[in-house]
Amino acid sequence: MGWLDWLSAGLVSVGAFFFLAGTVGLLRFPDVYTRLHALTKADNLGLGFVVAALALQAPDLSGAFKLLAIWTLALFASVTVAHLVARAALREGLEPWRRR
Amino acid sequence: MNAFLFGVAIFLLANLAAGLVRIMRGPTAADRMLAAQLFATTGIAVMLLLAEALAQPAAQDVALIFAVLAVLSGLAFVRRVWGKALKEGG
Numbered sequence: 001m002g003w004l005d006w007l008s009a010g011l012v013s014v015g016a017f018f019f020l021a022g023t024v025g026l027l028r029f030p031d032v033y034t035r036l037h038a039l040t041k042a043d044n045l046g047l048g049f050v051v052a053a054l055a056l057q058a059p060d061l062s063g064a065f066k067l068l069a070i071w072t073l074a075l076f077a078s079v080t081v082a083h084l085v086a087r088a089a090l091r092e093g094l095e096p097w098r099r100r
Numbered sequence: 101m102n103a104f105l106f107g108v109a110i111f112l113l114a115n116l117a118a119g120l121v122r123i124m125r126g127p128t129a130a131d132r133m134l135a136a137q138l139f140a141t142t143g144i145a146v147m148l149l150l151a152e153a154l155a156q157p158a159a160q161d162v163a164l165i166f167a168v169l170a171v172l173s174g175l176a177f178v179r180r181v182w183g184k185a186l187k188e189g190g
Contacts, residue, residue: 005101012149016108016115019142023119026138032130035122039134043141050145054152066160067148073167074144081137081174085130088178092186094128 004056011053018046031097032089040078047074105153109146116142129185133177140170 025038051071055064116138123135144163151159 009101009104012105012108015145016111019112019115019145023115023138026119026122026134032128032134035131035134039138039141043138047141047145050148054148057152063157070144070148070160070163070167073164074141074170077167077171077174078137078141080171081133081178084174084178085133085182088182089128089130089186092183094186 008053008056011049011056015046015049015053018042018049022046032094033086033096036082036086040082044071044075044078047071102153105149109149109153112142112146112149129177129181133174133182136177137170137174140166140173 019042022038022042025042026035029035029038048071051067055067058064058067119135119138119142122138123132126132126135143166147159147163147166151157151163
């Protein structure tokens with residue numbers, strides 16, 4: 001395994017850690033808004049690291065661009081869904097959690 | 101390298117299984133939808149890892165489909181379910 005493979009393995013590990021952090025946030029955070037944060041930010045960052053690791057392994061530039069396009073599409077999906085869910089919740093009066 | 105990628109894919113699937121608890125517990129409908137979105141994001145990552153580990157570039161197209169389905173399912177939920185669920189109290 002060359003240095004490129006070690007770098008990819010390291011990036012995939014960091015990505016997997018961020019996925020774990022996102023799930024811990026999804027399970028432990030106190031209300032919908034904070035759980036949205038955990039899901040969209042941490043998970044998409046983890047996906048970005050995994051895509052970066054795999055782009056390093058891609059056989060040519062077009063393969064790497066395809067992976068980046070997939071990541072960008074996943075980002076847009078998460079952003080759109082998070083915004084719409086939070087806006088609807090706020091409009092209907094779902095109160096954000098406050099520290100007691 | 102392939103064995104490591106398989107290991108990470110299995111770890112992500114275990115992660116997903118843990119996230120499913122939110123579907124059972126989540127007080128509001130959006131919490132359950134968030135777990136479904138977790139399915140989508142984790143599915144994309146697992147598909148990309150498997151595409152690399154099995155040397156099947158076609159699996160990247162599957163990941164692309166997951167991303168599009170995440171958008172569609174999230175939009176359908178917000179438009180059809182979320183407003184009504186909130187009016188009835190979550």
